Amino acid sequence: AQTVTQSQPEMSVQEAETVTLSCTYDTSESDYYLFWYKQPPSRQMILVIRQEAYKQQNATENRFSVNFQKAAKSFSLKISDSQLGDAAMYFCAYRILYSGGGADGLTFGKGTHLIIQP
């Protein structure tokens, strides 16, 4: 079974600074997806960034980037120029490559609560 581990229950960063959230995972699959989701107090899950395991290039989305280390099974999220609106729970998630059988729900880590200090 796949597992996703987020070892930082809570992180705090000054506004405009950079913060890195850690995530490791365990899988025997070679093809899969990794995601970072943000859950603000509204509880709505918002996709932050996605990485396909077969791609060596790290994904970036504006101020958000990942450091994907496939051999180490590590997938960290870097948030640059942190803003007050970034405050939320951040979940790392894993999914197998689309199997066609519908058996590709997400496996989530326990989350990291990100606090932005003004």
Add this chain to the structure above:
Amino acid sequence: GAVVSQHPSRVICKSGTSVKIECRSLDFQATTMFWYRQFPKQSLMLMATSNEGSKATYEQGVEKDKFLINHASLTLSTLTVTSAHPEDSSFYICSARPPRDTDTQYFGPGTRLTVL
């Protein structure tokens, strides 16, 4: 972007009653929908995968007779919590996957269930 709605957003019921939660994809057809459960300050846990026109696939440890899932159309999946008990109180979130964008799941806003 794709929009997924859930109804109701909050529900309070008495122990022993059944509660139905709806998940709708508003601007796309979803052959597959997923149901997750989130306990307070905890992660999301996949409960089941709902495929249109066929039986749902339940994750290990999830009682299929307790959590009935029906995916009768390409835009609607329902989760019915039968004979609810206080331990079923939780936040239930659905997600839907468009057939042509198999990489992405779009999440609903969630339903807070409180069983008294």
